Amino acid sequence: MTPQEIKRARQSSLLKELLAEALASLNDSEISGVTVTEVVVKRGGYDADVYIDPSIYNEEEKREILKRLKKASGLLRSFCLESSGWYKCPKFHFKFDDNIERSKKIEDLFKKIKDGE
Numbered sequence: 001m002t003p004q005e006i007k008r009a010r011q012s013s014l015l016k017e018l019l020a021e022a023l024a025s026l027n028d029s030e031i032s033g034v035t036v037t038e039v040v041v042k043r044g045g046y047d048a049d050v051y052i053d054p055s056i057y058n059e060e061e062k063r064e065i066l067k068r069l070k071k072a073s074g075l076l077r078s079f080c081l082e083s084s085g086w087y088k089c090p091k092f093h094f095k096f097d098d099n100i101e102r103s104k105k106i107e108d109l110f111k112k113i114k115d116g117e
Contacts, residue, residue, distance in 0.1 A: 008041045011041045011048075012038075012040055012041045014084060015039040015041065015050075015080060016038065018079065019039065019050060019076060021079075022075070022076050022079040022080065022083075023036070023076070028072070030064065031068045031069055031072065034052055034053075034065060035053040037052065038051040042090070045090055046090055047091050050092050050093065050095070051096070051097035051099075052065070052094060052097060053096075054096035054097060054098070062096055066094055066096075073091070073094075077089045
């Protein structure tokens with residue numbers, strides 16, 4: 001890994017912790033229980049993809065949560081800036097993590113293969 005990649009990985013890790021703390025402290029019960037699965041800081045550090053666990057939400061709830069998170073992103077960025085001491089915080093792009101569903105499908109497939117033998 002290059003030094004830049006290591007720096008981005010550290011930023012991602014810290015942001016994941018800070019976002020979990022910030023979300024839990026919000027007064028909005030809909031988004032205070034959201035679980036952040038991963039944060040990926042983009043090259044340059046100006047943007048970050050924030051992945052959320054989609055397992056307990058239906059499609060309508062997902063749309064509402066993304067809307068509320070977008071609205072609260074300014075507060076979340078302020079919280080991260082104050083807590084980290086950084087001079088800038090990436091702009092957050094909230095997305096639902098479909099890798100969890102993919103891994104479940106793969107596990108089910110392996111289970112079917114194993115049971116078939």
